[in-house]
Amino acid sequence: MKLVAYIRVSTAGQVSDGYGLSVQEKAVRAWAKAHGHKIVHMVREEGVSGAKDAVDRPGLSEALLMIQEKTAEGLLIPRLDRLARAVTVQEATLMYVWRHGGNVFTADAGEVLADDPDDPMRTAMREMAGVFAGLERRMIVKRMRDGRAAKAAAGKKAVGAYAYGTHGQGEGRDRDAAPNPAETAARARILELRAAGTSYRGIAEQLDTEGLKPRRAAKWSAMVVRSICQKAELT
Known part of the structure; x- marks a missing residue:
């Protein structure tokens, strides 16, 4: 199957989990090769929050357009939270791909199966994973904000670059x-x-x-x- 691969890092995500673009690219290429798929295009998006809608993410919009125009048959991502860290964005993106006849795959878990009215648990489990991905993102932001506040209260440098010297x-x-x-x-x-x-x-x-x-x-x-x-x- 011809796939468009989408990899993404945000500033917070890159620092917190070390899951950079090179690691993600290696993961999707290895998965595609192991499962007999061909990556026809690799979309890299750097410094872009997973909470943004696809319309505000040029890279993701590019990948979805390839699905719509049938130049790619499916979307491959390293894992679901690279697609989105907001469950609403995640679900809207998945529905868009499925609506245009595409498949979605993750390098860590394989195919993300489309919704089945006879298996509501499938949808619920996927949505819960999206909710916890969003929670993780917000907790990271809160820890960073609390850390800066604590440093400032202690009279230490909390934000910005260090002065020359x-x-x-x-x-x-x-x-x-x-x-x-x-x-x-x-x-x-x-x-x-x-x-x-x-x-x-x-x-x-x-x-x-x-x-x-x-x-x-x-x-x-x-x-x-x-x-x-x-x-x-x-x-």
């Missing part, structure tokens, strides 16, 4: 900003040059000459130097 140190709620030895010298040099009246552009050029590196870019820019100086003034 610092990095994260510690685990969980004990993680906080700490001096970054690789950046501390550069930050001190920036402030020294600025105090001497050097322009932001001049500081950037001097740092490059001295071999002091910015966090991400290959060379310093006046804008990055300016940002570091402004943040230093606020502390």
Whole structure:
């Protein structure tokens, strides 16, 4: 059977369960090969919540269109919660595929059988799995929010990137900003040059000459130097 494979990660999901796109792709390809199916297209959707409707997920819309246009005979996903983390979205998507004559398969459990009026338990069990997937997502969000609140209450850094010259140190709620030895010298040099009246552009050029590196870019820019100086003034 010709299948369109759909794999997805959201920011929270990727961090919490380690089930990244490469792992998902490996799973669906292995399942398709083992069961004699051909993946005609692989749809990857990154940073997209499973709570969104298909219309708000370009990748999922693309996969469903292939089912509708008969360029694929079925939809293959690593597991059901990659399709959706909201039971309403899950059920609407499954119904769409079945309505257009397609089949749905998951790499962890095989075919997701269409509803059967003589077997209402089949539908109920699938819907309950969807409900618990949604609950898991909301619990993850709540734990993250509670953790940030607890860190903020303890006077620790709770959100946002660490300022230049610092990095994260510690685990969980004990993680906080700490001096970054690789950046501390550069930050001190920036402030020294600025105090001497050097322009932001001049500081950037001097740092490059001295071999002091910015966090991400290959060379310093006046804008990055300016940002570091402004943040230093606020502390």
